[in-house]
Amino acid sequence: MLSLKAVTVPATAAAAKSAETCHSGEPKGFVEEMKSATMKLHTKEQAKEGEKRATQPEERSVAKWEPTVEGFLRFLVDSKLVFDTLDKIVDNAAFPAYAEFRNTGLERSVSLAKDLECFREQGHTIPEPSSPGLTYSQYLLELSAKDPQAFICHFYNIYFGHSAGGRMIGKKVAGKILNNKVLEFYKWEGQLSQLLQNVRDKLNKVTEVSFLYL
Numbered sequence: 001m002l003s004l005k006a007v008t009v010p011a012t013a014a015a016a017k018s019a020e021t022c023h024s025g026e027p028k029g030f031v032e033e034m035k036s037a038t039m040k041l042h043t044k045e046q047a048k049e050g051e052k053r054a055t056q057p058e059e060r061s062v063a064k065w066e067p068t069v070e071g072f073l074r075f076l077v078d079s080k081l082v083f084d085t086l087d088k089i090v091d092n093a094a095f096p097a098y099a100e101f102r103n104t105g106l107e108r109s110v111s112l113a114k115d116l117e118c119f120r121e122q123g124h125t126i127p128e129p130s131s132p133g134l135t136y137s138q139y140l141l142e143l144s145a146k147d148p149q150a151f152i153c154h155f156y157n158i159y160f161g162h163s164a165g166g167r168m169i170g171k172k173v174a175g176k177i178l179n180n181k182v183l184e185f186y187k188w189e190g191q192l193s194q195l196l197q198n199v200r201d202k203l204n205k206v207t208e209v210s211f212l213y214l
């Protein structure tokens with residue numbers, strides 16, 4: 001199963017790469033720039049637009065993965081921790097721009113709590129968050145307080161990654177080990193494309209205006 005390490009490394013690399021270009025004065029919007037940086041870190045087997053050569057098992061086609069329920073549960077628990085942390089950061093809004101990202105409809109904490117409860121009722125043991133999960137969440141908290149530009153890059157990566165490749169991964173994994181059950185994690189109230197567009201617009205606006213003085 002995909003480890004959180006595998007998930008966070010491209011996020012961090014994309015954030016760093018984007019941080020270089022965020023201030024380059026190019027006319028591209030933030031989201032377009034982030035997406036193009038992100039696709040350079042995907043392999044062709046992961047996404048059609050991917051440009052990187054696959055070297056690690058998790059970089060190969062998801063169809064070739066051999067997921068387990070235990071591994072998937074670890075992923076869900078760590079994901080909940082990360083999404084809880086994002087909620088906390090935008091609720092506290094250490095920088096005023098973060099408040100723009102409250103109640104976007106993309107939040108995943110409540111749906112993940114339902115999924116985990118459902119697994120628990122079925123007799124599965126829900127693990128504690130892993131050490132990489134805890135480390136990454138702590139890193140997000142610290143970053144959000146001291147480097148808003150970098151934090152916004154992670155915010156984009158987590159939500160947009162989950163709604164793109166994340167959904168595809170969820171479907172493939174459900175087909176292999178969950179009898180095709182669609183988890184709450186992969187259901188949104190309203191139209192996902194519209195929710196994403198609203199957040200895209202806000203990200204472009206906030207990065208255009210706030211980055212000047214943040």
Ligand code: HEM
Nearest residue numbers: 006007010011035038046047049058062157160161164165
């Ligand atoms: C490990 C297997 C992965 C697979 C199979 C995968 C697959 C995909 C696919 C199919 C897309 C859609 C590309 C398109 O729009 O044409 C995508 C986009 C994206 N992925 Fe991944 N991905 C993976 C890992 C990751 C990781 C580790 C991250 C970062 C944490 C990530 C972040 C993103 C982002 C930010 C987008 C762009 C979303 C957007 O702006 O529309 N992906 N991925």
